Structure formats: C-alpha cells, structure tokens
Amino acid sequence: MAKIQRVTEATLPTEFGIFKIVGFEFPDTKKEHVALVMGDVEDGQPVLARIHSECLTGDALHSLKCDCGFQLASALRQISQEGRGVLVYHREEGRGIGLINKIRAYALQDQGMDTIEANLALGFKADERNFSVCADIFEQLGVKAVRLLTNNPAKIETMKAAGINVVERVPLNVGENRYNVGYLDTKAKKMGHYIVHNNEKHFLDCPHCQAEIPADE
Numbered sequence: 001m002a003k004i005q006r007v008t009e010a011t012l013p014t015e016f017g018i019f020k021i022v023g024f025e026f027p028d029t030k031k032e033h034v035a036l037v038m039g040d041v042e043d044g045q046p047v048l049a050r051i052h053s054e055c056l057t058g059d060a061l062h063s064l065k066c067d068c069g070f071q072l073a074s075a076l077r078q079i080s081q082e083g084r085g086v087l088v089y090h091r092e093e094g095r096g097i098g099l100i101n102k103i104r105a106y107a108l109q110d111q112g113m114d115t116i117e118a119n120l121a122l123g124f125k126a127d128e129r130n131f132s133v134c135a136d137i138f139e140q141l142g143v144k145a146v147r148l149l150t151n152n153p154a155k156i157e158t159m160k161a162a163g164i165n166v167v168e169r170v171p172l173n174v175g176e177n178r179y180n181v182g183y184l185d186t187k188a189k190k191m192g193h194y195i196v197h198n199n200e201k202h203f204l205d206c207p208h209c210q211a212e213i214p215a216d217e
C-alpha cells in the first residue's frame with residue numbers, strides 16, 4: 001500500500017487555542033487522517049503528542065461509555081498550555097471495526113459482554129487498529145521525538161518500532177465515571193493498559209477494585 005501523503009493545511013481555532021490542521025490522505029484508498037499542530041514541532045526537541053483514535057460517540061456525542069471525549073479535550077488543553085504539540089486524529093473508529101460494528105458491540109455489551117468479548121463475538125480481533133500510519137504522519141510533520149499522551153503500551157511499541165523516539169509516556173487518566181469503569185477495567189486487565197482509577201481510591205462498580213478493598217472498609 002502506498003504511504004499516506006500530506007495534502008493540505010489550514011488554521012483551526014478551537015476552544016483550546018489556535019491550531020494548524022494538517023490533512024493526510026492515502027493516494028490509493030483515499031482514507032483520510034488529520035493532525036492538529038501547535039508551535040514549532042520540527043526543531044528536534046521532544047513534542048507533547050497524542051494519537052487519538054476516532055470515537056464519534058465519545059468525541060462528538062458526549063458519550064460516558066468510554067473515556068475518549070475526556071482524553072481528547074485533555075490532550076488538546078495540555079498541548080495548548082505548552083504552546084506546542086501534535087494531536088493525530090487517527091480515523092480508526094471503534095478500534096478499527098467502524099461505527100456500526102461498534103454499535104453492534106455496544107448491543108452485546110448491553111447483554112453483559114465486555115468490550116473484548118463483544119469484538120470477538122462479532123468475528124473481530126480485540127483491537128483491529130494499525131498505528132503505523134501515525135508514525136508516518138509524525139515523520140511528515142518533522143516530529144522525531146515525542147512525549148506520548150497515552151495509557152496504551154501498544155502505541156508506544158509501534159512508534160518505537162517505526163523509528164519515533166518515545167522519550168516519555170505521559171499518563172492520560174481522565175473522565176472515569178460509573179458508565180465507563182468496566183471498560184477501563186477491561187483495558188487494564190485484558191489489554192495491559194496503564195489505567196489509574198482517578199475518582200476515588202476504590203471504585204465500587206469496578207470488579208478489579210472490589211477485589212482489592214480490604215474487608216474492614
């Protein structure tokens with residue numbers, strides 16, 4: 001498959017600050033991705049960076065079923081506070097299975113499955129994403145070293161394997177609530193994500209925490 005190409009850019013004022021939005025496209029499939037860029041990211045110094053996988057429900061429709069919308073806002077705010085950084089908006093909705101299939105997975109979750117069981121029941125892998133395009137996007141933006149905002153070790157490994165120097169992982173634990181605590185717990189237990197429960201010491205809806213609650217509490 002041909003490499004993704006940088007095709008256009010424009011100014012994008014947001015509620016978090018003024019970014020440059022850079023459009024990327026695969027010449028053959030026309031699949032699109034975008035990056036929001038602030039400041040000089042080509043000077044070789046590590047760049048605060050986020051690879052954000054598309055989540056229409058969380059990012060745009062304020063869903064509480066996941067942490068995506070909160071992470072998106074927090075990442076843009078942190079980049080803006082530093083005055084420098086990159087957010088790659090990685091258009092692999094539903095961990096790569098697409099929006100309608102994610103809703104099908106949600107329907108199975110309504111019946112008691114966790115996110116991974118639902119993906120497998122639909123005939124998909126637990127995670128169908130390919131992050132390597134994000135390394136190509138970093139490269140085309142002149143970004144060589146990153147401080148990556150993520151809890152997902154797979155993103156770090158893929159970037160390192162693709163030649164991006166990940167100098168630091170910056171945790172992004174935001175937006176925990178009673179509707180997404182099971183989702184966060186599944187990420188921690190089954191996918192090895194670095195999740196820190198941030199609302200309370202022990203979250204009572206979370207089976208992972210329940211197991212850790214001392215008997216006298």
Ligand SMILES: Nc1nc2c(ncn2[C@@H]2O[C@H](COP(=O)(O)OP(=O)(O)OP(=O)(O)O)[C@@H](O)[C@H]2O)c(=O)[nH]1
Pocket residue numbers: 051052053054055056066067068071092093094095096097102105106115119149150151152155172187193
């Ligand atoms: N298949 C599926 N995808 C989901 C579900 N909930 C959220 N997603 C998608 O999961 C992706 C976000 O992945 P996460 O595993 O939450 O987080 P991550 O991006 O791997 O890791 P972080 O960098 O720590 O945020 C987005 O594409 C969402 O649309 C679900 O129940 N099923």
Ligand SMILES: [Zn+2]
Pocket residue numbers: 055057058059066067068069
């Ligand atoms: Zn989401």
